[in-house]
Amino acid sequence: MNVLWHKINPTICGKMEMCFCSLGIFTFFFTLNGLFFPTAGYVLKDCWITRHTQAICKPIGRTLNVFPKDIPARVTTMDLSVNKISKLNNTDLEDLPNLLHIDLTENRISEIESGTFAGQISLEVLILNKNKLRKLKKGIFDGLVKLTMLGLTHNKIETVAPTSCKSLINLKFLDLGHNKLHHLTNYQQILQQMPHLQTLHVGANNISTFNSWELSNKPTELITLDLSQNELLVFVLTADIFPKLTKLGLNDGIKNGMVWEMNDTSHLIGISELDISRVHSSLDGLQEVLETFNSSLMNLTLNHMKKTLEILISISCKIPSLTSLTVQHNSIRVISSDMLHLCSNVNELDLGHNKITNISDESFQSLRQLQILVLMFNSLSSVPYAIRNVSTLFKLDLSFNRMRLHDCEDFANMKSLRILFLNNNHLGALKDCVFRDLVNLKNLQLPNCSIRKLNGAFINTMPNLQVLNLSNNQLTVLDQGEFKALKSLQNLTLDGNKLSKLKSGAFHGLSNLRYLTLQSNKLKETQIKNKVFRDLKGLKSLNLMSNHIKYKSAELIPKAPFAELSKLDTLILSGQHGRFGAYLPQNLLKGLTNLSTLNIRSSHLMYMHPHTFNYTPNLKVLSLSSNDIADFVHGLFSPIQKLKSLKISHASLQSLDFLLHANLTELKFLEVRHNAFSGIRETVLQSLPALEYLDIKGNSFSCDCDKAWFLQWVITNKQTQVFDAYNFECNSPPNLKGKKLLDIDIRSCAVDMGFICYISTACAVIMTIAVSFTHHFLQWHLVYTYYLMLAFLYNSKHKNKRAHQYDSFVSYNAKDEGWVLGELLPKLEDEQGWTLCLHHRDFQPGKSIMDNITDAIYGSRKTICVVSRDYLKSEWCSREIQVAR
Structure with missing residues (x-):
């Protein structure tokens, strides 16, 4: 260029x-x-580094067609998913010896050259899902001796070379699902090469025959085997090759008339989890399959069944070891008293995603060990009476129904209940007694329930509750002592309500609360008072995002609202509505001595007082993006010298000079994208010695020579990554506008x-x-020339202005002085009446010789030179005659 x-x-x-x-x-x-040029940052063309060693390669607005070449050797994790890479060359990974994890999901890889992974002796996870591989060639995975996980699902693999996996001696997880494999003929040799394989997925591969001898001739380490969606016609197990197998997937894989042959049922004696959803087999065929696991099966999934479900459930529940039964997506409308009467050993029952409207009162009477009951995504209008007598329940999920809480007996006798999901129902106003029997409940989920009032529901109940979610309801006011019985509560979520008033003491009793979310309500600054939060001594995180908190001045306020929250670690004040009065009182953060994270983005702030952060010496993460502060006052950031992350994007900043004297020596992450500065001064970056990540994308860059140091720094330094630097564009000078900043030749x-x-x-x-x-060599000639020049200038200046003092200046050598005084002087002065200038009597004492000579010559009408041999030998006489001439 x-x-x-x-x-x-x-x-x-x-x-x-x-x-x-x-x-x-x-x-x-x-x-x-x-x-x-400073040598302390680095920039990648198509990737960025997170957590020092993780590379994410997803260029903004485009995709990669080839493997990136500029990745630092220290990288251990690479995410190259969702690109258009079509081939892996044997040189792509040669400079990345420390890779542990690489994700190439959803590319277009159809070829992997031999030796591509030859140097990846440390790689543990390789994900090639959703590509276009058709064949696993010989030696394709050579070098991957430490690989433990290999994902190849959703490719087009038809054949697998017998020696393709010879290096995978430590592989534990292999997913070959959703490919085009038709048989398992080669798997015996493959499994022998992977002696530690524990999980094998070959679902959705058009495999119609499963013969144990095709897979292995000796016991394997397999724990999970997925054969689902394969339309199996034959399943023959004649050898004990699965001594450790506990999970078998056959969903949508058992077809009508399938041959299920097993000479010894003990070959699958370890199976505890079985999925036979979407079966297309006769009831007799299913019964034959289930009888195989009669002594070990614990978890059974019967989703999307088209046969006689009640009979199948009865058959399943006769298995004495069965403890978990999942029956989803079966369009069940009514649970009769007989449907589950044989499931006495079941302790986990999932009936979600059906169309249940009615449950018989005696439906769960025989389930004396039931601990987990899932009834989500049904059409129940009230809490089923049938569950009131299930005193053993630990978890109950009634979410996504059409339920209302009608009386105080809805949860009667449920003293063992620990988790209750009621979200996405239409509960309306709660009753004070509705949860009275839930004395041991720890997690209560009530979001999206249209709750208008709490009506004291939490004043005298649930002393052991730790998590309460009331988000996205219709609450407008929190009364005093509304949660006073919740002594153990640690997490309270109230976001998405219509709260406009928090009465004093609203959080009374919540001394153990750690996380409080009040996001997206209608709270104003008048409601954020010291008295409201004074009971939350142990609070660590407070989210007040998207409210109406706005102050009209940065002056001191009478009482700092968070003064009692000395343990608060995270405070979120971002997204406040309203553009006017966008200030922070200088003592707003008073008392927050342990605050580590502060987010005040998108709050239309126009000014911050220099004392704002005087109260938060331990602040480490600060976000001030999307505000209207064009500059920051001197000393604002000086009190927070432990700051590690600073975000001030979309803030109209004209420069970053405010960082010069902030002394942020520990700052590692700086995001100042989409501002109005044209560059960064060298001294600014020198003041941030620990900086590791710099995001200045979207600014207006000036491409002139005073930015040359910055370009060199971006390219050559090895500490600070400049995010997306290869897409920075010049805005000036005009002849470079639109050109890429890093394409400029700074040489x-x-x-x-x-x-x-x-x-x-x-x-x-x-x-x-x-x-x-x-x-x-020419010292005297220079002096002579100098005085000649002075004489010339003097003559030019005075030749027409000065009257002559003498008739003649007599230039003679001292050795001729006798003749001058005895012969020349009497003739000219006595006889002719001339006035002569003689140096021994008329030169002024103290004046330089050359000045006297010059004045004498120019003060006389003529110059008489007494030329003799001695005169010609004299240097001064020569100067006199030259000046006179």
Whole structure:
């Protein structure tokens, strides 16, 4: 690319004056030229690094077609999913020896060259799901001796070479589901190469025959085997190859007339979890399958069944070891008293995603060990009476029904209940007695229940409750002591309500509360008072996002609202509605001595008082993005020297100079995207020695020579990653507008400076040598020339202005003085009446000789030179005659 910067910044040119001093300085400058650009950051073209060693390669607005080449060698995790990479070359990974995990899901990979993974001796997880592989060739995975997980689902694999997996000696998880495998002929040799394989998925592969001898001729380590969606016609198990198998997936895989052959049922004696959903077999065939697991089966899934479900449930529940039964998506409308009467050993029953409207009162009477009951996504209008007598329930899920709480007996006798989901029902107003028997409940979920009033439902009940979710309801007011019985509550969620008033003492009794969410309500600053939060001594996280909290001034407020929350770690005040009065009182954060995270983004702040952070010395994460603060006052960030992450994007910042004196020596993450500055001063980055991640995307960059150091720093440093730097565009000068910042050739700036320094220094050296030579050999000629010049100037200035004092100046040698005084002087002065100027009598004492000569010559009308041999030998006489001439 052509060199394009023609103007040199005045600051740089000023520094170049040093180059004129001497040849020594010239040499010293170029010796230190390598230190001219800071060497402390780095930038990747198509990826960015998170957590120091994780590379995410998903370019914004485009996708990768080839494997990226600029990944640091220290990277251990790579996410290359959802790109368009079509081939892995054997050189793609050669510079990444520390990789542990690589995800290539949803690309277009159809070929992997031999030796691609030869150097990946540390790789543990390789995910190639949703690509276009058709064949696993010989040696394709060579080098992956530590690989434990391999994902190949949703490809087009038809064949697997017998030696393709010979290096996978430590593999534990292999997913080959959703491919085009038709038989398991080659799997015996493959499994022998993977002696520690525990999970094998070959579902949805059009495998019609399963013969144990095809898979292995000796016991395996398999724990999970998924054969689902394969339309099996034959399942033959003649050897004990699954001594450790506990989970078998056959859903949508058992077809009508399937041959189920097993010479010894003990071959599957360890199976505890079985899925036979979507079966297309006769009841007799299913019964034959189930009888195989008569002594070990614990978890059975019967989803999407089309046969006589009640009979199948009865058959299943006769298995004495069965403890968990899932019967979803079966369009059940009524649970009769007989449907579950044989399930006496079941302790987990999932009847979700059906159409249940009625449950017989005696339906669960025989389930004396039932602990978990799931009835979500049904059409129940009230809490079934049948569950009132199930005193053993630990978890009850009634979410997504059409339920209302009618009386105080809805949850009678449920003293063992620990988890209750009632979300997405239409409960309306609660009753004070509705939860009175739930004395041991720990988790209560009530979001999206249209609750308008609590009516004291939590004043005298549930002393052991730890989690309460009341989000997205219709609450408008919290009365005093509304939760006072919840002594053990740790997490309270009230977001998405219509709360506009918090009465004093609303959180009384919640001394153990750790997390409080009040997001997306209608709270104003008048409701955020000290008295409201004073009972929350142990609070660690407070979310007040998206309310109407707005202050009209940064002046002190009488009582700081969070003064009692000394243990608060996280405070979220972002997204406050309303554009006016966008200030923070200078003492708003008073008392928050342990605050670590503060988020005040999108709150239309226009100014922050310099004392704002005086109360938060331990702040580590701060977000001020999307506000209207164009600049920050001096000293604002000085009290928070432990800050590690700072976000001020979309804030109209004109520069980052406010960071110069902030002393943020521990700052690692800086996000200032979409502001109005054209560059960053070198001193700003020097003031952030720990910076690891810099996001300045979306600013208006100026591409002139004073930014050359920044470009060099972005490209060469190895500490600070500049996010998406390859997409930065120049906004000025006009001839470069729209060009990529990192495409600029900065060598022009460096070459121009070196050339100018060379010329300047060379000239200085030549001049020094010339002056020295002239001074040594032509010293008197220079003096003579100097005085001739003075005489010329004097003559030009005074020749028409000054009257002559003498008739003639007599120039003679001292050795001829006798003749001048004895012969010349009497003739001219006595006889002719001339006035002569003689140096021994008329020169002024104290004046230089040359000045006296010049004044005498120009003060006389004529000059008489007494020329003799001694006169011609005299240097001064020669000067006199030259000046006179």
